[in-house]
Amino acid sequence: MSANTVIDVQDLRVRVGAARIVNDVSFKVERGQTLGIVGESGSGKSMTVLAATGLIDAPSAKVSGTSMLDGQNLIGLRRSKLEKIYGERIGFIFQDPATSLNPVLTLERQLTEGPEAHLGITRRAARRRALDLLEAVGIPDPEPRLAAYPHQLSGGMKQRVMIAVALACDPALLIADEPTTALDVTTQAQIISLVRSLQERLGMGVVWISHDLGVISGVAEEVSVLYGGQVVEHTAITDIFNNPLHPYTQGLLRARPYLGGAQEELVTIPGSPPDPKNLPKGCVFYDRCPVRLDSRCETELPPLTDVGDGHLVRSFCATSGGENVRNAWEGTRV
């Protein structure tokens, strides 16, 4: 683990009853870097970060693996220690700012609570800090806003306040779980550029979860594609668009219309994602794969293989060098 690594997650697994939600997921985030995690609903992307940050504590859920931050394994760590880490080291932004802010506390209280408890500063100093934070997240004329309650703000403003709360104690790691999904595009663009400029200034590592590869293309340096609770592909952001190797990634890229994309027809991936209670024995994408090979794909789980320059892919089709590898969906039609 290099000195710049903020969080190092290895072999993460989450089971809830018979459902295998997260299966052997590993990732690392460095200071100042953003890892994008992409997947559709049910792919396990939110559960991955919740588990990695120790936030899953339902008795029915079994979490295994390691998630190292500051030399401590967050998985299985005591609640009191975790709370200290959340306050000081990890900031969270979620999709819906309306439910993440406390509706009965003023912005001032929500912004000063963390620094007072974790940085040991006075309320006055915390108030000054709160003003700086609101300014940093682009809230004009912040002074009178300190007395406001969340319901008095628009959606975009609430999301800015959420970011301010998340950054209140200078976290080393920011977890952003679909932070722009509920926002309009022009507000989304504002929030993306805000997080990027704050990251440049403060140097935190960011894990950005999204279902939208377009958003990820603007924020992340590296991206992991999740499917069926597994990382099926992981590589540099430019690679995922220019040289996607997993048939699922290729399908995902071509299933979505892009601006000025002039797509002749969108690829449709037949069928639906696997049931976590009944994951296939072999490749998780086997049922829907247009280029699946022999029985090996059906019965043997492909390992996550490095095909060069840290480009990881979990697919026999991609690693066996078959002809269709670059263009799995050519000629498919629904």
Place this chain on the structure above:
Amino acid sequence: MSEVRNSQPANRDEPVLLSVQNLQVHFAVRGAAGKQTVHAVEDISFDLKRGETLGLVGESGSGKSTIANALMRLEDPTGGRIMLEGIDIATLRGSDLKSVRRRLAMVFQDPFSALNPRQRIGLSIAEPLVVHKLANGGAERSKRVRELLDLVNLPAHFADRFPHELSGGQRQRVCIARALAGDPDIMILDEATASLDVSVQAQIMNLLKDLQRRLGLTYLFVSHDLAAVEYMSHRVLVMYLGRLMEISPRDELYTQSAHPYTRALLAAIPLADPVAERSRERTLLEGEVPSPLNPPSGCVFRTRCPIAVDECSEVVPAAIEVGEDHNSACIRVPVAQEL
């Protein structure tokens, strides 16, 4: 390949099916400040030609869903006309309204709340048949339900299922089948693909295009997603705070927009290319959408517009023609085109 992509000129000569003229929808609200008016839709005009898809784009609060609802008469317009082949449906009532409603059908965003959870799929699809007396007896009804299920690529035995047994995409197919049951001319698709996962979204969009080709349907595709609108539409109407900003053939809108708001919207959308995305120069809109209770005077976009001048606050800009079938409601079109 190109024949699959909507070809634009093909529809220019088609007859106008629906003509919306100066549509206005206001809502009265009572709040702490007394009685106020929400200006949800203000002076919107457009034509829908037979067989085309008109994309209706705008952010939340722009009034696009209100237009969709007004066309279905789920909201009553407070002004203007909605002409469906010579009949003004904005003021129809009773049985006249009912018979016109058969010709328009709507598909909503959320297929979970759009279907009665206690009703079998077949019954939901058959409801328009019953309401409009389109089938004689149960046998004919179930035959028609099977045909409709087949049309949306669902197996016939789905008629006996309940909504909770279906995935989101399957439910949306059911909603489309139900919308088709009355054999409508116009389908109003209000964010019909917005709540679906990417791969399912593609299935539904392709299905809708396929149905349009086969059945000659006319679509109003209401969406906040400019990329989806580009994929689906022949022409696009951009709205902001209840007003029309720009209306144009699709390719022209995406390549030669003549309105600063359209340009700002396009600039806000992340590109699929990370290198281009990071290096592109763009002006992000600042601030927030003003309240529809008290819209700005003159051009409603002027408070956030990068090229606004004093004059913009004085008059509401008329939609001026800037190209064939292409109108922009901006008094500074030449400057906007340079943005």
